[in-house]
Amino acid sequence: MRLPVVTLAIGTAYLTATPLSAQPASFVYRLGNDTVAIEQFTRTATRVTGEMVQRSGAALARYQYTLTLAKNGRPTTASIKRTNADGSLPPNAPSDTRFTVTADSIVREAVFADSTQRRAFAAKQALINFPTFIYGPTELLAGMRKSGGPTDSIPALGLAGNLGFTGIVPAGGDGNASLVRLRGGAYAMTLRFDANNTLQLVDGSFTTNKAIASRGTELDLAAIAKSMKPTGTLSLRETARGAFGQGGMVLIDYGRPSVRDRTVWGGALVPFDTIWRVGANDATHLFTSRTLTMGNVAVPPGAYTLFVQHTRNGTFLIVNKQVGQWGTIYSALNDLARVPMQMTATPSQVEEFTIVVRSTLPTRGVIEMSWGPSMVSVPFTATAVRP
Template sequence: MKNIGLALVIVLLLASCSQDSIDSNNAAFVTYLGNDTLAVEQFEKSGNEMNAKVILRSPRTTFTSYDLVLDNTGAIESMTATKYSLDEGFGGEGTTVQTIERMGDSLLVEVNTSEGSRTYSVSYEPGVLPFIDMVHWPYELALENAASVDRDTVDQRMLTGSRLSSFILADIETDSMTIRHPFRGVMGVDVNEDGDLLFLDAGLTTRKLKVHRVPSLDIEAIGEDFAANDESGNPFGELSSAETGEFSFKGANFRVEYGSPKKRGRDLFGGIVPWGERWRTGANRATHFYTSTDLTIGTLTVPAGEYTLFTIPEPDGGTLMINKQTGQNGQSYDADRDLGRVPMEIDTKEDVTEAFTINIEETETGGVLQLIWGESVFSVDFTVN
């Protein structure tokens, strides 16, 4: 009942956040992946300072606070990230896990982990902001900066690890903008005239997140709820876990390595995986397929070896692309390196498979490669040569 109560509180808060209730200096964000709450953030701005508390649930719940000081260009002057224990939350002592200090024309970054500390420097640029994966309060600052200048497009530089990257902010209408992530795609954003982030839709990116602004949250109570889920053995888990499947039959060995995203209540094919568009067939790294023996897939001869698999799902099945390039990210696809393409079949099953799964089964005539997610099963038959 505790989780149901928390979900209801969040829904009510979402409904209550109208234009008239916006406070530019104090607010919170709730980030959803499908039906699941991935993160909550609460922030306060005062002059050139930004203080934020973030609870992120993947792969396990973490409590982190950020204290940011900006210089007169709106860039990082200093930032400290502090992590807190699951038991004590933000009421605990905390441990500094990252510091950033401007030193002349450089940003000096120190990162502390259980394996020790490392320090590196990055070139400073006016207006540069921090990028924090799956955390959205830095976008609030970037959008406000973009709203304050008379330009349709702004190249917002952000510190991503040990380098600066360009995030392109573009006006669409008076109440909407886009943010182009350097490698994940374009996010749609609803804003007010001050550039305050009201709603962010990352449905066209690899992350598929949605972020809602709310006036406030009882972040301590929410943290207790999330921590209790972890302690009871029910953590949020990886956004897309790395899976390996190994299969042997008819004198052949097969291996598939792929990222396995979860359904989380979302519409899958024709939804987050559009019909008629190339799909990485999983998540993160490109899906890899190995066979120890020559195969015939459809009418395509596939010599023994390792390949990557991409697909174009269609309501009637679509296409499986077998590519000779290996080792790449799932967004990297070179059609010139295709070994070939074969048609897929699609079937519907009654039960729901939550995590995307690739299976290889033996059949009387050879085998079948199955791509299973939700209620859909895409399949391609093959023979062992």
């Protein structure tokens, strides 16, 4: 969905000291030019109230929350409500999820029409873990950091009722102390705060989330929610197949993310030196009934996962022996092969990531991966299995 572009420049009101009596803000989370979520919240000395609407798969989800704060800035109670975009409750969902925090415990209560489910945990100075795209409450972590308290691993309870942790750690490798990395949430988002501990930037570029948002002014979130439509499946699965003689098959199962006006190789989507899942969602799997020789490495018949590392000195295909995992789960201990790839320009922009297994000779082929302005490829020889 492409919403009207919202000016997200940081106003001068946020660059100077702002009284804590009221600090409203909005964040429009985008994948390229596509809006995937909008968050809006207001923070005072005693309360944080906010709401968020998210497009995800076949549904729209809207959250409304309230945090009451003690004098030390820590939450004492919280309420989170999840509804559909029109305000109706999803089937079998609680009408409200409430949290009560004391010095040494945290309690979660899920309120249904006919019952209330309660869970209590012994945890000192605990916080609440909020759903993805609710990042306004991280301003409380920034305030704790400024006061000198530990902020890297704080007990936190989430909507599902499981005790985990939350925290922030420095992320400004260039000495930029305002940049931190979120810990304990679904994604290790990069956050930037100003001198008043107000959140200015949320950046998922170096996570699988990839959404980016910066601080803006108040929006009519209710009206926007009514106009939003579900994203559907963002990255469809596809299978690339090549045939090499009788019974000779090479299959690659992968997800197909879109560029969405972002930079690809060495940019936002495939940053330099990171291990990329070669697609989206589940790990990309290679199935071969032939022994594949890539460079000086032999890949026996079987199932593998594929990863790519793109560096300033070259691009490498990684063949890994672990299978069946999510795409971000990678262990170099299971690597079977690491093969140099060739990068060339594509004739035109490739919006959806595309893999082709192409036969060049009866026993030879090439794996081609095209995305954005470039294609990376690796040749191989397919050898029949000897009886």
